[in-house]
Amino acid sequence: MMSRSIVSFEFKSISKGTEVTDEMIKLAEVQIVLFRVICPGRLLVILSGDEDAVRTVFNKGNEAGEGHILDSALISGIKDTVIRALTSRVMMPPKGALGLFETMTISSGIKALDSTLKGGNLNLVKLQIASGISGRLVFTVSGDVSDVEQGLKSGKDAIEARRIINTSIIRSPDEMILKYIT
Template sequence: MEMNSLGLIELTSIAAGMQACDIMLKTSQVELILSRTICSGKYMVLIGGDVAEVQSAVDNAVNQIDFAVIDTFVIPNVHKDIFPALSGHSNINLLEALGIIESFSVASLIEGADAAVKAANVKIIEIRLAMALGGKAFCTLTGEVAAVSSAVEAGAKVIADRGLLVNKIVIPQPRPELLSEMI
C-alpha cells in the first residue's frame, strides 16, 4: 500500500472514536497509524494510504458519526518526515535553531507541521499529540534560523487560519540540553 496521504478524525466521544476507526478500516484500503484516547476525553483515529482511499475512509466515518466529530483532515502528498515525527523516531543528532508550533487541536497541528516542513529546509524533531497536554498538540523542528523562521510562519498560518494557534516560537541558539528533553 502506498502511504502518500494521511487522514485523521478527532471526536468528542471515545465510543464514537472506536466506531469511526472500525468504519474507516472496513470501508477503505487504509493502514491504521494511531487510534487512541486523547486529552480531554476525546478520541483520534489517524490513517494512511492512497489519497482516494484515505479520503473515502474519512468521509464514510464523518457521514455516519457526524454528531461527535470535532475536526478532520486529509493531507495528500504528505511530507515523508511526518511519519517518523508522529512515531517519535526522528533521527536528529544536532539541534540548530529550534522552532515550536503549538495548537489547540491535533488535526490542525499535523496540517501545520506538514506545511512547515514543505515550506523550508528543516527537520521535524517531534509531533506530540494531546497526551498529557490538555488536548493541545505541538511540533518541534530544527535547521538554520531563516529556514526555521519560514517553516514556523508557514505552519502557524495554517493553524491560525483555523483559529487554533496557541503559540509559535523560534529559538536561534538553543542550549543542547533541550534536545535530550524533547526526544
C-alpha cells in the same frame, strides 16, 4: 502510483469514534496509523493510504461522525518524516535555530507540521501528542533561521488561526534547552 496520504480525526466520543472508524476501514483500503484515547473522552484516529482511499474515508468519517468530531484533517502527499514521527520516537538532533509550534488539536497540528516541513529545509526534533498536554500537539523543528521562519509561516498558513496556541523561534538555543528538548 498515488502519493501516500493520511486522514486524522479527533472524536469527542470514544464509542462513536470506534464505530465510525470501523465504518471507514471497511469502506476503503486504508491502514490504521494511530488509534488511541488521547485524554479523557477523546479518541484520536489516523488512517493512511492512497489519496483516493483517504479522501473516501475522510468524507465518510465526517458524515458518520457529525456532531462527535472535535477536529479532522486530510493531508495529501504527506512527508514520510511525519508518518515516522507518529509511529516512533526517532527524531533528528537539533542543528541551528529551533522552531516550536503548539496547536489546540492534534489533527490541525499534524497538518501544520507537514506544511512546516514542506516549507523549509528543516529537521523534526520532537513531536509531542496529547498525553499529559490536554489534547494538544507540540512540535519542534531545527534548521537555519530563515528556514525555520519560512517553515513556521507555512505551518501557520495551513491551519485556522484559532487552532494555533503559539509559535516560537529560538535563534541560538542554550545547551541546557537543547538537553531538555531532546
